Amino acid sequence: LATIGDVADLAGVSNSTVSRVLNNKEYVKESTRNKVYDAVEKLGYKPSRVARSLRVNSSQIIGLIISDIQNPFFTSLVRAVEDVAYANNHAIILSNTDEDPQREQLNVDLMISERVAGVIMTPSSEINCPVQKLLKLDIPVVCVDRQVTDCETDTVVSNNVASSFELISYLIELGHRRIGAVLAPSNITTGRERLEGYKKAHHESGIYLDTNLIKQDDPKRRIGYDLANKLLDLKDPPTAIFAGNNLLALGTFQAINERGLKIPEDISLVSFDNREWTQLVSPKITVVSQPTYEMGKKAAELVLSRINNSDSEITKITLESKLLFRDSVKPFVRNKEVVGNN
Amino acid sequence: LATIGDVADLAGVSNSTVSRVLNNKEYVKESTRNKVYDAVEKLGYKPSRVARSLRVNSSQIIGLIISDIQNPFFTSLVRAVEDVAYANNHAIILSNTDEDPQREQLNVDLMISERVAGVIMTPSSEINCPVQKLLKLDIPVVCVDRQVTDCETDTVVSNNVASSFELISYLIELGHRRIGAVLAPSNITTGRERLEGYKKAHHESGIYLDTNLIKQDDPKRRIGYDLANKLLDLKDPPTAIFAGNNLLALGTFQAINERGLKIPEDISLVSFDNREWTQLVSPKITVVSQPTYEMGKKAAELVLSRINNSDSEITKITLESKLLFRDSVKPFVRNKEVVGNN
């Protein structure tokens, strides 16, 4: 594996000159420049990024810490980060936490050890998260999808409260009064905020909020299945269920189907995340479509700009989601009479 | 950010001693060891992997080059690689090629520049792929899902020919005689091998093989849609379609649905890859389920073992897939009479 010295020797110049032409620094005579390029070509020289990183005390790697790459929500986010990272000559180190704070901690330590230029992460909790540690070491961090409340950092989220509010208000307008909620826990931004929208919609419509209808736990498929079953087992079960993310929706969908309940005749279903399957099943599911690729893109741009200018102002970006009205909701009929105006 | 020297100073020992205890090398007095640990703790010292990498001339990073993380097939493969990498104290750099040889080349160069310890990749072509370059530089490579034919390297694949053969034979047994194929091109292992199984099934059943029924192009959803439409536009259209991977299946499924054709009454559908949606739609799709997680796991184990022992024998692992018989296939009725014995 050729080194910069090999190139220098072959080109008959010094290491610094090679370095200069390869980094487009200062003035180098045209002919010298060409000699260097020739040598680089001839040797198939690839600069060692690790040597460079050591010298300049920062790599060209962005750390990306997410909950689980197998969660489709993160998939396009990851792709977006990778796209802009590569366009800017950076690589990404990917790691999963499975919502486990300890694993998150280890991953953060890993990123520090690798001296990454910056980190993009979906914190597993709003407080006590290792974001602070990174910040203290002057490693730029941007939180995506979720925020942390106990320190200031760049953040990219979607407007969870508003979308959730809109979605639930829509159900209420259609006459639903008992709306079950299957959500992530409130120590995760998305769980807390989507619950907030849910509550707000009830409040503004003057509707009694039965807390038995609110179920929260880890946003995983199996959990969604269990929580939905609890809802369905209620003496006075909900006429509609709101699933807080795509995994929870999957579990909920399964629970409903296994009981032979028909959507939307027997029960309505709405959820967050416009995943493939939601438009492939019948009926198609009404969902909040989050701009996941866009979120990843913004996050990557943010972290890159902070890498280049560490003292710019803290930026919080909130992206708009879209409601996709499909076929999994039907007005709730009470006393053989349609209630609502939609 | 503390360095090894800071730790040494605080512990009152030399750099080398710190290095020794942190790497569990040779004998270090118990008391010294503890002093070092204390200092590490107190300073929150995280060894610089980049300095270490430079010194030992190899990082603890595994490069993972795939076609597209948004293709669900790769998602669990990536997760598996990450799981075993992390369990072995390695990180992964992820990059996508979109089946673009040029982007693949750039990604390989990147991995070289990062001096990764090894690379796991799904080559975009069976020949002329940059695997050789890596091998020449003594960087271990394992090919996964697809192989390269012009150089020797560790490989993990599933038994594509056999699975495809089995699947098509099943259709033939049920009376299907005109089976459309929507596949990846033959310069990709999976395209070539699945076509081979398709042909073999026809051959062994003595069935005429109409090449108009075979469509091959990039394994992308949009392409699957287009190819399926071409099949459906035929004067004598197929009674069943075989989609070569999950993306092609999605496009095919869409094309069929858009024409108002019913599966399996009007046309049968089978595909590779047991994706979520294939069991959520109705009818559920009959598929070949590949052990994707297992493939990633094996690949990661292979690359790690080669990193540790570069002169072990070349290993080719073929994993078994499973046929999942579901509801998207129905015997083909000819002249109002059921043909076949199933």
Added chain:
DNA sequence: TTGAAAGCGCTAACAG
């Protein structure tokens, strides 16, 4: 059992 010193490949003053 420990320390001193060299050096991995690169960049960045500084000098010329």
Added chain:
DNA sequence: CTGTTAGCGCTTTCAA
């Protein structure tokens, strides 16, 4: 416009 030199943080002989 180009070369010399020092040093980033670590590991590894070699000596003690």
